Amino acid sequence: MREHLVVRVIVKLLVPFVLLFGLYVQMHGDFGPGGGFQAGVIVATGFIVYALVFGVSSTLRAVPLSVLIALVSFGLILYAGVGFAALFAGGEFLNYSAFDPAHPQHGQHLGIVLIELGVGITVAAVMLTIFITFAERWHR
Amino acid sequence: MELLHDILLLLLLIAIALGMLRLRNLLAIAILGGVYSLVLAVVYVLLDAVDVAFTEAAVGAGITLTLMLAAISLTTREEKPRPPPGWATVLPLAVAVAVGAGLVYAVSGMPDFGSIDAPIHNHVAPRYIEDSPEEIGIPNMVTSVLASYRGYDTLGEVTVIFTAGASVVALLWRWTKDKT
Numbered sequence: 001m002r003e004h005l006v007v008r009v010i011v012k013l014l015v016p017f018v019l020l021f022g023l024y025v026q027m028h029g030d031f032g033p034g035g036g037f038q039a040g041v042i043v044a045t046g047f048i049v050y051a052l053v054f055g056v057s058s059t060l061r062a063v064p065l066s067v068l069i070a071l072v073s074f075g076l077i078l079y080a081g082v083g084f085a086a087l088f089a090g091g092e093f094l095n096y097s098a099f100d101p102a103h104p105q106h107g108q109h110l111g112i113v114l115i116e117l118g119v120g121i122t123v124a125a126v127m128l129t130i131f132i133t134f135a136e137r138w139h140r
Numbered sequence: 141m142e143l144l145h146d147i148l149l150l151l152l153l154i155a156i157a158l159g160m161l162r163l164r165n166l167l168a169i170a171i172l173g174g175v176y177s178l179v180l181a182v183v184y185v186l187l188d189a190v191d192v193a194f195t196e197a198a199v200g201a202g203i204t205l206t207l208m209l210a211a212i213s214l215t216t217r218e219e220k221p222r223p224p225p226g227w228a229t230v231l232p233l234a235v236a237v238a239v240g241a242g243l244v245y246a247v248s249g250m251p252d253f254g255s256i257d258a259p260i261h262n263h264v265a266p267r268y269i270e271d272s273p274e275e276i277g278i279p280n281m282v283t284s285v286l287a288s289y290r291g292y293d294t295l296g297e298v299t300v301i302f303t304a305g306a307s308v309v310a311l312l313w314r315w316t317k318d319k320t
Contacts, residue, residue: 138214
């Protein structure tokens with residue numbers, strides 16, 4: 001893709017907006033359509049488009065594989081961790097109302113934002129990892 | 141008018157599926173699969189299921205297509221020519237037709253589309269609709285159900301995705317590659 005100037009310029013312009021839209025979907029999931037799954041996929045798509053045009057190695061310089069694999073686990077641990085935090089706060093597993101007994105709605109909101117973040121991180125990291133793993137094999 | 145849209149979109153889905161059956165080029169089949177998901181997303185929007193439509197468009201049309209293309213790049217682009225149809229294909233066809241006919245017959249026993257007496261609208265749905273603004277307090281009820289009421293299920297789904305990523309890395313990544 002080194003010779004396609006238009007594609008390279010457009011992708012470079014497009015990727016920040018794709019990532020921004022991913023963040024919007026992530027953070028807006030409790031008010032409109034969207035949430036962690038969709039946001040994770042959108043963020044991964046931004047990186048994949050970059051990898052398709054500029055190559056896997058330059059993408060791996062932005063997000064090293066070790067970081068990616070750590071993020072795969074981090075999202076799931078964050079989700080389960082919120083569940084256990086609710087357990088230790090005095091509620092049931094994943095009952096976010098326990099975070100703020102005086103205002104259960106605030107606790108619910110906090111819990112939902114955190115677990116959606118966990119979902120988004122894991123989904124984005126897994127999709128990107130799968131793509132990079134496939135693309136790396138194809139390169140050699 | 142909406143009925144006309146529904147019929148047109150469903151006919152388009154059937155046409156895409158038939159096209160996927162006839163084609164031998166795996167690249168074209170993968171892309172048609174993405175188109176199928178996109179048309180299906182429009183159907184979901186017509187059914188007022190915007191969250192599902194969003195997921196179908198992002199996951200079905202976006203990332204699945206990309207991963208399919210990545211997988212095809214590791215194999216071949218053309219499907220092997222199939223043997224001409226014989227008895228080995230007639231029996232599965234008969235089974236498929238019989239099951240399909242049974243399903244069509246079963247649809248006649250289902251409650252009407254959108255009927256308020258349907259069991260699905262009288263189980264837990266009324267509770268979610270009436271109590272979630274009070275209990276959860278966020279405007280998008282779908283997120284309330286997914287993230288809070290059904291938090292266990294979503295945790296399971298994230299675990300499935302985690303397992304998929306871990307398996308792909310364990311199976312395909314070449315850990316002992318030389319640094320160049």
